[in-house]
Amino acid sequence: MSLVSAFRELFEPILTELAADRAKVPDYLAMIKPAANADHGDYQANFAMALGKALGQKPQDVAKAIIAKLPPNEWLESATVAGPGFINLKLKSAYLADRVRQIAQDTRLGVTPAAKLRTFVIDYSGPNVAKPLHVGHLRSTIIGDALVRILRFCGHTVIGDNHLGDWGTQFGILIYGYKHHRDEAAFQVDPVKELARLYIHVRNLAKVTGEEDEGGGEVMEACRAETAKLHAGGEENVGLWKKFMPACLEMLRPIYDRLDVKIDHALGESFYNPMLAAVVDDLLAKGIAVESKGAVVVPNAKGVVPQNDEQQAKEEPPALIRKRDGAFTYTTTDLATIKYRADTWKPDAMLYVVDARQALHFKTLFANAKRWGYDNTEFQHIAFGSILGRDKKPYRTRDGGTVELSALLDEAAKLGLQGYEASYAERTTHGHEVAELSPAVKREIAETVGYGAVKYADLSGNRTSDYIFDYDKMLALEGNTATYMQYAYARCRSIFRKGEIDETAFHAKLPAVVITTPQERALVVQLLKLPEAIESAATEYLPHHLTGYLWDLAKAYSVFFEACQVLKAETPELRDSRLVLVDLVARVIRQVLNLLGIRTVERM
RNA sequence: GCACCCGUAGCUCAAUUGGAUAGAGCGUCGGCCUCCGGAGCCGAAGGUUAUAGGUUCAAGUCCUAUCGGGUGUACCA
Numbered sequence: 001m002s003l004v005s006a007f008r009e010l011f012e013p014i015l016t017e018l019a020a021d022r023a024k025v026p027d028y029l030a031m032i033k034p035a036a037n038a039d040h041g042d043y044q045a046n047f048a049m050a051l052g053k054a055l056g057q058k059p060q061d062v063a064k065a066i067i068a069k070l071p072p073n074e075w076l077e078s079a080t081v082a083g084p085g086f087i088n089l090k091l092k093s094a095y096l097a098d099r100v101r102q103i104a105q106d107t108r109l110g111v112t113p114a115a116k117l118r119t120f121v122i123d124y125s126g127p128n129v130a131k132p133l134h135v136g137h138l139r140s141t142i143i144g145d146a147l148v149r150i151l152r153f154c155g156h157t158v159i160g161d162n163h164l165g166d167w168g169t170q171f172g173i174l175i176y177g178y179k180h181h182r183d184e185a186a187f188q189v190d191p192v193k194e195l196a197r198l199y200i201h202v203r204n205l206a207k208v209t210g211e212e213d214e215g216g217g218e219v220m221e222a223c224r225a226e227t228a229k230l231h232a233g234g235e236e237n238v239g240l241w242k243k244f245m246p247a248c249l250e251m252l253r254p255i256y257d258r259l260d261v262k263i264d265h266a267l268g269e270s271f272y273n274p275m276l277a278a279v280v281d282d283l284l285a286k287g288i289a290v291e292s293k294g295a296v297v298v299p300n301a302k303g304v305v306p307q308n309d310e311q312q313a314k315e316e317p318p319a320l321i322r323k324r325d326g327a328f329t330y331t332t333t334d335l336a337t338i339k340y341r342a343d344t345w346k347p348d349a350m351l352y353v354v355d356a357r358q359a360l361h362f363k364t365l366f367a368n369a370k371r372w373g374y375d376n377t378e379f380q381h382i383a384f385g386s387i388l389g390r391d392k393k394p395y396r397t398r399d400g401g402t403v404e405l406s407a408l409l410d411e412a413a414k415l416g417l418q419g420y421e422a423s424y425a426e427r428t429t430h431g432h433e434v435a436e437l438s439p440a441v442k443r444e445i446a447e448t449v450g451y452g453a454v455k456y457a458d459l460s461g462n463r464t465s466d467y468i469f470d471y472d473k474m475l476a477l478e479g480n481t482a483t484y485m486q487y488a489y490a491r492c493r494s495i496f497r498k499g500e501i502d503e504t505a506f507h508a509k510l511p512a513v514v515i516t517t518p519q520e521r522a523l524v525v526q527l528l529k530l531p532e533a534i535e536s537a538a539t540e541y542l543p544h545h546l547t548g549y550l551w552d553l554a555k556a557y558s559v560f561f562e563a564c565q566v567l568k569a570e571t572p573e574l575r576d577s578r579l580v581l582v583d584l585v586a587r588v589i590r591q592v593l594n595l596l597g598i599r600t601v602e603r604m
Numbered sequence: 605g606c607a608c609c610c611g612u613a614g615c616u617c618a619a620u621u622g623g624a625u626a627g628a629g630c631g632u633c634g635g636c637c638u639c640c641g642g643a644g645c646c647g648a649a650g651g652u653u654a655u656a657g658g659u660u661c662a663a664g665u666c667c668u669a670u671c672g673g674g675u676g677u678a679c680c681a
Contacts, residue, residue, distance in 0.1 A: 033620060046623055049661060059661075083624050084661060128681090165681070269681090295679055306678085314606050316677075323679040330681045359608060360676055385609090386675090423643070432641065461617065464609070466674080473616075477643035479629040480617085487643060495640055536620070548618070551628080558644070567640050582640095603641095 001112065002531035003099075006075075007032045007043055007089065014069045015047065018062075020054045034529060040082065041090040042525055048085035059085030093521055097513040097577075100524045104584045105510055109591055111531045113155030114538070120151055121159045121341045124353035125263060128165035129248040130174055130199060133255045135395055135403040135469075136355075139384045142458045142597065144353040145261045146543040147382065149595045154538045159345050163337065164268030166245065170199065172227030175240050176219070177202040179226075191247040231327065241270075255405050258451065260597055272336040276328040279336045280321050288371050289321055296322035298331070301367040319364045331365060338369050342377065349378035351541065356383035356464060382541050385466035387458075395469045409451060415475050416450030417442065419483065420604060435603065445601050449475070449483055452598040456482030459596050460547035480551045482598055485589055488554045489600045491561070492586035499567045501579065511576030519556075519563040520581065526556040527584055534595070543596060550592050557585050 008029045015025050028047035035044045048066065052059030063081040070079060075095035080088050103110030124144020127137045144160070151158045177198030178187075187194040206219035230237040249266070256262070280296055283289035289298045292305055297318035299305045306312040319331040341350060352362060362381035369379060389395045397403050420442065427434050437445070457474035460481075461467050475483055496503060515521050533549035536542070566582055569575035590600045 031623085033623090036620080036624070040624075044623085049623080053661070086624065168681075293678070297678075312606095312678080316607065318678070320679050325679075327679080329679075333681090356609070357675060358681090361681090363608085383609090419643090423641090426643085427641065430642075434641090465617090466610095468616075470616090473630085476630080481629095484643075487641085491641060491643095498640060532620080540621085544618090545620080548620090551618095555628085561640085562637090562645050565640070 002110075002535070003043065003091075003528055004032055004034070004532055007045070010070065010073070010076075011045065011047075011066070014066055015051075017069075018055075018066065019051065024050075024054070034532070035088065038522070040086070041078070041080075041088040043089040043091075045087040045089065048081075048087060052085060063087050091525075093515040096521065096524045096528065097515050100527055100584065101510065101513045101580065103528070103530075104513075104580050109530055109584075109588055110528070111153070111534055114535070117155050117157070118348040119157040119159070119345060120349050120351060121161060121345055121347045122148055122151075122351045122353065123161050123163050123337075124148075125261070126163045126165065126354070127252060128168060128170055129252065129268070130166075130170045130195065130244065132196070133252065133405040135387055135405065135408060138405060138408070138454075139387065139458055139463075140353045140355070141256075141259060141261055142455050143382065143384055143463055143543060145259070145597045146455075146459055146595065147351065147353065147541060149597060150534065150538050150543065150546070153595055154534065156538075159341075159347065160262075160264045161341070162263040162266040162268075164266055164270075166248070166268035167231070167270040167273060169224065169227050171230055171237075171241055171244070172223035172225070173199055173202045174244055175226040175230065175237055176223045178240060178244075191244075192250050195244060195247050196251065255409075258406075258409055258447075259455075260451075260599070267337075267340070269330075269333050272333050272340065275336040275340070276332045279332055279339065280328070283321065283335070283368075283372065286372070288368065292318065294324040295320050298335075298364070298368040298371075301363045303367075303371075316360065316364070319361070319368065331361070334365050335369065335372065338365075338374060339372075342374055347377065349380065351380045351382050353382040353384070356385055359383060380541065382463070384463040387469050388466050390468060390470060392468065408454070411471065412450030412454050412475075413443075413446045414450070415471055416448070416453065417446035419449060419475060419477070420445050423604070437603065441603075445604050448599045448601045449486060449604060452482035452486060452593070455596060455598050456485070456547065459543045462544055463542065480547060482593070485550050485554055485593060486598075486600055486604060488557055489586050489589045489593075490602065490604045492557075492582050492589075493602050495566055495582050496579075499579070503583075506579070506583070511580055512573070513580050514574065514577045516574065517564055519560040520578070523556045523560040523581060523585070526553050527581070527588060530588055530592075533592075537595075546592050546596060550589065553585065553588060 011032065012025065012029060015028050016022055019025055019028065028051060031046040031050070033044060033046070035041050048063035049059045052062040055062065060081055063085045067079045067081065067087065070076070075092055077090040077092045078088075079090075082088050099110075122144055124147075125137060125141040127133050148158050148160050174195055178195075181198060181201055183194060183197075186197075202219065202223065206217060206223070208220060226237060230241055280289065283298060284296065289296050290305060291297075292307075297305055297320050299318050300316040302316070304311070304315050305318045306315045320329050321332040321335065322328055338350065341347060354362070359381060362379075366379040366381075369377075387395045395403060424434055453471075453474040457467070457469070473479075474481060477483055477487070513524070515524060529549065533545055537545040560581070564578060566575065566578040569578055593600055
């Protein structure tokens, strides 16, 4: 149980007795929060102002009356009224020590499963197969993976689904290339490599640099014709599509392995293709979809289908589900997907981790899904901003090309290794004894630090805003970065190595915790806030609440580390007590980084 | 035109969803540390939260208007 819930249990009977409107008690209880300022105690209750207003009494008096009714207990040091009626709550150090030892004995570090267990489908990553993964897929993949891990840790059932773009123009390119430019021998030996070559080759022939749905001259015309034949069910092209798909999926695997991301399902656009006609028929039959301008559309979120130019200028557009030429659109696919997911997994919520620019699409989609009958499902567009370069324009390579994920990760690992080597050199010149590590271990450090930096940079800001991709900042040794957290972890581990602690024995008979300094106390309070941080990240779908927590923890640990000798503590009891804290800090950092998809190393 | 997002310290970002004196990192200035990993610690300067109103006991947060920036907007996904 978290500390807030403990406080809420304590105050609930008193508020129920006092409140004019009992229905508001949960709202009042929600007003118990960690203290904004450490001078005000550990937690603060802000309900006396609202309650005083409702009762027509002075908030300070209400606060005093509530404090007077608190039952005797072992854990509250003080409850005092301050300012307009804040109740400042301070916990007894002995109680904190006891609680922290309890969570140190818990493999889940005191985090209990969520009160209401739900089933989530999370749609994330969604690359176009047959093309290399590029920087545009990074955020969806990383944020989606973090949410999967966080919600699972909370005990929820989570189904991750990679909604692949596996039915688009890129297959026209591959089919065209295969028919006219293939090296059959090369294809036999390594289809993945040959298809990748063909894709680039044809794009170069057509001189396409960006989007491939328009322009590109005769070559692209031919490619689009091949795509059309595929979509029309042409036997030859469908056969080629089936032949290419395994190789295309194989192309994606190395990147996901490097990112340490495993997605449960990969049901792409092609999977839903056979269902689309029936979706349109059903929506028409139910009167949700209508014909407009020769196409079939579903109305906008307000339920309106603009009928003339004037309306069109001030209304949101409807969503097309069947174009004039008879082809279906991604809205059709998305509706079919919702139906399939609902039928198959019966989720309570469906989350879409997709670029913020698609907000209007999802607004319209969700409104129509609800009209269609899925009105008991929570739909969420987990929107995120764009990745920009230092010039604040979309992040690109120096010559203006798309940044491929493999190159990006190579660079991050390279810089991770440089960081290690710089640290090694500096410590050696300071006369420290530094262990000589094998090339394999060094590579692991490089990748853990490099990839961790990329992920953490992405997850540590508010997801909805754009962020500037900057290797120097994300790999910085100070500030709120993965590197800093990994370093804090390594320092903790170093203490156990240096002290030659037998960890198995240590954990088997965990020493008592005693709090003797303000720094120890602050660290313990921060450790005990872990459940609240995880709950907040899970219910708001905001991973950066976890990085914020880690940052506060790392700072509290630094202050503690500076002020409190561990191995050379004054007494053996104090040494053991502090070792419990050091061990717990390490485990909390490792666990929270794990929830973000980031690894730790013992030395760096 | 309409809709959505954003505007917080020189820069990059927070602010526990309406709570107390708006906080961190970088950068700047000053101090500490022969000590378990100096990738450290303490302190200072830096703000009319774009602007003007409004709601509230309480507003960076909610409402209205204005200014400035971004994004989207009927047959790509």
